[in-house]
Amino acid sequence: xxxxxxxxxxxxxxxxxxxxxxxxxxxxxxxxxxxxxxxxxxxxxxxxxxxxxxxxxxxxxxxxxxxxxxxxxxxxxxxxxxxxxxxxxxxxxxxxxxxxxxxxxxxxxxxxxxxxxxxxxxxxxxxxxxxxxxxxxxxxxxxxxxxxxxxxxxxxxxxxxxxxxxxxxxxxxxxxxxxxxxxxxxxxxxxxxxxxxxxxxxxxxxxxxxxxxxxxxxxxxxxxxxxxxxxxxxxxxxxxxxxxxxxxxxxxxxxxxxxxxxxxxxxxxxxxxxxxxxxxxxxxxxxxxxxxxxxxxxxxxxxxxxxxxxxxxxxxxxxxxxxxxxxxxxxxxxxxxxxxxxxxxxxxxxxxxxxxxxxxxxxxxxxxxxxx
Amino acid sequence: xxxxxxxxxxxxxxxxxxxxxxxxxxxxxxxxxxxxxxxxxxxxxxxxxxxxxxxxxxxxxxxxxxxxxxxxxxxxxxxxxxxxxxxxxxxxxxxxxxxxxxxxxxxxxxxxxxxxxxxxxxxxxxxxxxxxxxxxxxxxxxxxxxxxxxxxxxxxxxxxxxxxxxxxxxxxxxxxxxxxxxxxxxxxxxxxxxxxxxxxxxxxxxxxxxxxxxxxxxxxxxxxxxxxxxxxxxxxxxxxxxxxxxxxxxxxxxxxxxxxxxxxxxxxxxxxxxxxxxxxxxxxxxxxxxxxxxxxxxxxxxxxxxxxxxxxxx
Ligand SMILES: Nc1ncnc2c1ncn2[C@@H]1O[C@H](COP(=O)(O)OP(=O)(O)OP(=O)(O)O)[C@@H](O)[C@H]1O
Ligand SMILES: [Mg+2]
Numbered sequence: 001x002x003x004x005x006x007x008x009x010x011x012x013x014x015x016x017x018x019x020x021x022x023x024x025x026x027x028x029x030x031x032x033x034x035x036x037x038x039x040x041x042x043x044x045x046x047x048x049x050x051x052x053x054x055x056x057x058x059x060x061x062x063x064x065x066x067x068x069x070x071x072x073x074x075x076x077x078x079x080x081x082x083x084x085x086x087x088x089x090x091x092x093x094x095x096x097x098x099x100x101x102x103x104x105x106x107x108x109x110x111x112x113x114x115x116x117x118x119x120x121x122x123x124x125x126x127x128x129x130x131x132x133x134x135x136x137x138x139x140x141x142x143x144x145x146x147x148x149x150x151x152x153x154x155x156x157x158x159x160x161x162x163x164x165x166x167x168x169x170x171x172x173x174x175x176x177x178x179x180x181x182x183x184x185x186x187x188x189x190x191x192x193x194x195x196x197x198x199x200x201x202x203x204x205x206x207x208x209x210x211x212x213x214x215x216x217x218x219x220x221x222x223x224x225x226x227x228x229x230x231x232x233x234x235x236x237x238x239x240x241x242x243x244x245x246x247x248x249x250x251x252x253x254x255x256x257x258x259x260x261x262x263x264x265x266x267x268x269x270x271x272x273x274x275x276x277x278x279x280x281x282x283x284x285x286x287x288x289x290x291x292x293x294x295x296x297x298x299x300x301x302x303x304x305x306x307x308x309x310x311x312x313x314x315x316x317x318x319x320x321x322x323x324x325x326x327x328x329x330x331x332x333x334x335x336x337x338x339x340x341x342x343x344x345x346x347x348x349x350x351x352x353x354x355x356x357x358x359x360x361x362x363x364x365x366x367x368x369x370x371x372x
Numbered sequence: 373x374x375x376x377x378x379x380x381x382x383x384x385x386x387x388x389x390x391x392x393x394x395x396x397x398x399x400x401x402x403x404x405x406x407x408x409x410x411x412x413x414x415x416x417x418x419x420x421x422x423x424x425x426x427x428x429x430x431x432x433x434x435x436x437x438x439x440x441x442x443x444x445x446x447x448x449x450x451x452x453x454x455x456x457x458x459x460x461x462x463x464x465x466x467x468x469x470x471x472x473x474x475x476x477x478x479x480x481x482x483x484x485x486x487x488x489x490x491x492x493x494x495x496x497x498x499x500x501x502x503x504x505x506x507x508x509x510x511x512x513x514x515x516x517x518x519x520x521x522x523x524x525x526x527x528x529x530x531x532x533x534x535x536x537x538x539x540x541x542x543x544x545x546x547x548x549x550x551x552x553x554x555x556x557x558x559x560x561x562x563x564x565x566x567x568x569x570x571x572x573x574x575x576x577x578x579x580x581x582x583x584x585x586x587x588x589x590x591x592x593x594x595x596x597x598x599x600x601x602x603x604x605x606x607x608x609x610x611x612x613x614x615x616x617x618x619x620x621x622x623x624x625x626x627x628x629x630x631x632x633x634x635x636x637x638x639x640x641x642x643x644x645x646x647x648x649x650x651x652x653x654x655x656x657x658x659x660x661x662x663x664x665x666x667x668x669x670x671x672x673x674x675x676x677x678x679x680x681x682x683x684x685x686x
Contacts, residue, residue, distance in 0.1 A: 007474040011463065018462050207458035211519070214422045214452040215475045216444065 004217030008225025012199070016229055026195065026233060027240070030187045034241050038180050038249055048128060051078035051095040053086045055103035064117060067143055068099060073135045086120065096122040097132055109147070169254075169337045176249045181332035182305040184241045185325050188264070189271045189299055192234045193292050196275025199226055201288040204279075219367045223360075227272050231265075234272075238264045245336075254339030263331050263345075266352045270324040273359025280366045299325040327351045373400040375527050375558035376421065380430035383416055390416040392581040393430060398560060398574065400526075403553050405572030406562040407674065413581040414562040415455055418529045421560070422452045435526055448476065451520030455531040455562075457512045459519055461505030465496055468504055468515065469522060476523035490518045494548070510541045517548070527558045534563060546571060566671045577674050584677050593668045598676050603627060605672070606638040608649065609662040616658045623652060630675070637672060 016023055050068070054061055068074045078095055080086040086098040098120035102108075108115035119136045123129045200223075203209040212222065238261070245251050253260065274295055282288035300306065302316055303325040309317055320326045327348040334340035334348075342349070376398040383391040391413045398404040408414050419425045421432055423443035432439045434446045459468045469487040478486055491497050494514040499507070504515055513533055520528055530549075534542045546568065549559055553573075561572070569575050569589065576586040585592055592598070599605075610616045617636055620629045625644035630637050640649070646663040653661050668676075 004475045007471055010474075011460070011467070011471045014467060015460070015462055206461070207454060207456045208460055210419075210424060210454055211452070211458040211472075212475075213424055214447060214450065215472065216447040216477075217475050 001218055002221040002224060004215070005221035005225040008217065008222055009228050012226055012229050016233075023233075026191060027237060030191055030237055031240055031244060033187055034180070034183060034244055035248070037183055038176060038244075046072060047075040048073055048097055048132060049077045049095040050074040050097040050099060051080050051086055051089045052076055053080040053083065053098065053100045056101050056105040058106040060106040060109055060115075061101045064101065064105075064139075064143055065099070067139050068136070071135055071139060073131065074099075090120060090122050093122075096125070096128055113147075113151075177251045177337055178333070180245045180249050180251055181336045182303075182329045184238075184245060185267065185303070185328045185332055186296075186300055186305055187241065188234060188238060188268060189325050189328075190292075190296055191237065192230065192268055192271035193275040193278070193295060194289075195230045195233070196227060196272045197278040197282065197288040197292055198285060199230065200276070200279035201282050201285050204282075205284050220364050223276055223364055223367060227276070231268060231272060234268045235261075235265060238268070251336060253336050255335035255341060259342060260332070260335045263328065263335075263349055263352065266349065266356055267324060267328040269356035270352060270359055273356055273363060274324075276363035277359055277366070280363050299323050302326070303329050305329055324352055324355050327355075374398070374433070375400040375402070375435060376404070376560060377433040378417075378421075378430070379432065381417070381420060381427055381432050382429045383413075383420055383425060384428045389581050391420065391427075394578065394581075394583045395430075396576050396583060396586045398558060400558050401553055401556045402573040403549055403559045403561060403571070405569045405575040406560060406578065407564070407569055407575060408562075408578035412578045414578060415531050417578070418452075418531050418560065418562065422450060422529055423447070448523070449526045451523070451525035451528040453513075453516045453520045453528070453530045453533055455535070457516055459504050459512075459516055462503065464501050464503055465491070465507070465515055466500040469518060472519050473522050478523065486522060490522050493521075494518045495544075510537050513537060513541075513545070517545070521552070525557070528552065528560065530559060530561045532562050532564070534565065534568065542568075566669065569670050575670065577677065579678055579681055582681075584681050585673065589670055592670065592673045595673070597680060598668050598673050600627075600639075602642045603639055604642050604644075605666050605668055606640055606646070606649070607632075607664055607666045608636040608638060608653075609634065609660070610636070610653060610658050611660045612658065615656070616653055616661075619653060619656050619658070620649075623649075628676075632669075632671075637666070637669075 052065060054065065065076070069076060074097060078089055080089060080098070083100070086100060089095045090098050100118040100120070102116065102118070105115045105117070117140070119132070121129050121132045200209070203212065242253075242260075246253060275292070278288055278291045278295070282291055298319060302309070302312070302320040303323050304320065305325065309320050309326065312320070330348045331345050331352075334345050338344075374397055376396075378394055378396050380393045380395055381391055382389065382393050394413075394417060396404075406414050406417070416425065420427050421434060421439065423439055423446060427440065435449045437445050437449075439446060460471070463471065466487065469490065470483060473483045473487060488497075491500065494517060496511070496514060496518060499511065504512065507515060517530070517533060520530070534545055537545070542565075549561065553559060561568075563569060572589065574586065574588050575592065576583055578584070585595075608616065608620075613631060613634070613636060617629055617631060620626050620636065620638060625641040625648070626638060627641070628639040638649075646665075649663050650661050
């Protein structure tokens, strides 16, 4: 049933070794991608560029400006001298936030006990805008409370109701912790799917598959022999990206590393299976590329990598169940961030195993030893 | 013993019929030459016989085994050399041979010895370490042949093995084919060269996906369709040849006239004598005329059969 497996494996290894540049690309590219995307995808908003137009200049106005900068969300980069200038700075994209303190700010506070600060927000980036709104509201609230307490001292100043959110996992709310495990899943999926699909389609294109098919090699032997070296490469890759995650993005692995690696191998098998399935269909590398994208796009969008699956329409959630990356991302985040183990994750792992088995079997069955 | 037997073998690709009900038989140890214009279905027939394509209808037996029912059993028995070089260009000559040898179950000393033997036979010794992709066209063909003969198959399918090869190398390859044939190996060879066809034990001619002639070359030349009663074949050397052709084509006793190298081949009424023809040409100013009776060549046979087929279609 596996006749020819070792011959094919040996041949494939020679071919990979003979092309060190491609091997380098295969190994290095995902690491570069991880570094690039890992740094670029950052949903934490800090140090938003801010301009201030202060018409007051007295102590109270300086206090409120300090209160804004102390949150670390706002970084004052410009001082405007007119309404027009403040507006222009935002339009030009120099700053995202404009704070205007009116000339009568201190007077109003002293005379009436109430004053207004205008905060202009560039709404074109929704994640920045929503955080800016929330933070400036809380700056206003805390300033008001402080003044209130100064005027009406209470023996034990305390709020009647205080909500204290506490992050159990990822306490700093760093987006790297959340994004990088998912990113690893996506990158591994992309390289393994492409690698395997191409390795067979290339032979079809060059005509060497034809020569192989007239030999007594068995389909299963041919496929496994071709897969094994890529499986090893992809596994090394996994170790590489985990190292980058741990020591460059500083995301500690809370759970069991061995379990993580074992599940990664399962996931790689499903990705290899998808690649094989593509290669049984595609006649050339362009077709293979298109089919691979057809699989990879949903893996990026519907797996919960970018958007939480809970907030998707039911149909999309269901599609997500058919994507191996959904389960692997769940497992990765579980093990890396929450320290979850086999007990909590076995359903996801079982789903992955089932899919891997299914893909490999179906492609071995579909891969008949004929051309047309 | 029959090595290859086709029974109404048919292959359709969608609406296109690439092979239309082809039946033929090749005996063990024969060299069967398979001829036909581009796109007539030669490669498709070979792919059907090697199990690379599934027939739409009809069937074929290779070494007594049915290609439909038992394709795997046939694989050990056959060697295949495709029309396009299809060994690994990024492997060396030796690695290619070792790879294919090991798939057929050769290993260790046996594999070493056998590849050395084959490399010697095909004059590839000393090229063992060269990447297959950097070989010249002729050497690539030899390597492909080496790959096909390595596991000592009983039957070989060679798809245009001599295409794009210089005349000396071509002759050497054919010497090898005869060597294989003398060992009892059956060869099924496609070609566009008539001189190669003349050397085959049997030939088949496929036209528009139908086999329109099959048999020994001598037998085909004696077919009644090729030699209609009351006609004779003549070869005419003369000068200028194109003018002579124009004259002859209008002569009442000429059935067909074509230029063949430096001469005109004529199918004429039996009543036309050499002197009649000579006289008719001389009157019109043609000189150095030499007329002699000839046997039809295989090319004559194929041209004639093709015309008949064409005429029958319209
Ligand atoms: N896989 C395929 N799908 C569709 N059509 C095909 C396929 N393979 C061959 N054909 C068509 O079948 C016909 C016969 O092709 P084939 O390659 O057998 O010709 P051939 O006699 O070998 O020609 P050549 O002398 O040029 O090699 C051609 O019209 C070709 O376009
Ligand atoms: Mg052909």
